[in-house]
Amino acid sequence: MKNKIIFVVSLLFGLLFIVFGLNKFLNFMPPPPEMPEHLMKVMGAFMTIGWLMPLVGIAEVVGGILFIIPKTRAFAAVMVFPVMVGIMLTNTVTDTSGLPIALVFFVINLWVLYENRSKYAPMFTE
Structure with a gap:
C-alpha cells in the first residue's frame, strides 16, 4: 500500500513539474x-537573464519525468531540490499566495529524499 501511495504522489509531483517546466x-x-x-x-x-528560465524549465521537465519512474526517483528528488528551494523562497519572501501548495510539494520532495536516504549514503562516505 505504501508503494502505491508513493507512486501516486510521485506521479502527481512529476506531472506538475513537467507541466510547469513546459x-x-x-x-x-x-x-x-x-x-x-x-x-x-x-x-x-529572471527573464532578462536569458539562460536561467530555460535551464529551470529543462530541470523541471527532466526532473518531473525521472520523478515518475521509481528507479530514477531518488536522483530526480536530488535534481529538483534546488528548484524546490527557489520555489519556496519565492513563495515565502516575494509572494505568499502560493505558499500552501509549494509547502505540500516541498514536503513531498523531502519525503522522497528521506525514503531514499540509503541511496545517498555513498556520497557521504570516504
Missing part, C-alpha cells in the same frame, strides 16, 4: 493579472 518554453499558462508589482520585477529580472 510552460517556461510554450507559455500556455499566462501569468495572473493581479500579480504584485514587486513579483513582476523579479520575474522580469
Whole structure:
C-alpha cells in the first residue's frame, strides 16, 4: 500500500513539474493579472537573464519525468531540490499566495529524499 501511495504522489509531483517546466518554453499558462508589482520585477529580472528560465524549465521537465519512474526517483528528488528551494523562497519572501501548495510539494520532495536516504549514503562516505 505504501508503494502505491508513493507512486501516486510521485506521479502527481512529476506531472506538475513537467507541466510547469513546459510552460517556461510554450507559455500556455499566462501569468495572473493581479500579480504584485514587486513579483513582476523579479520575474522580469529572471527573464532578462536569458539562460536561467530555460535551464529551470529543462530541470523541471527532466526532473518531473525521472520523478515518475521509481528507479530514477531518488536522483530526480536530488535534481529538483534546488528548484524546490527557489520555489519556496519565492513563495515565502516575494509572494505568499502560493505558499500552501509549494509547502505540500516541498514536503513531498523531502519525503522522497528521506525514503531514499540509503541511496545517498555513498556520497557521504570516504
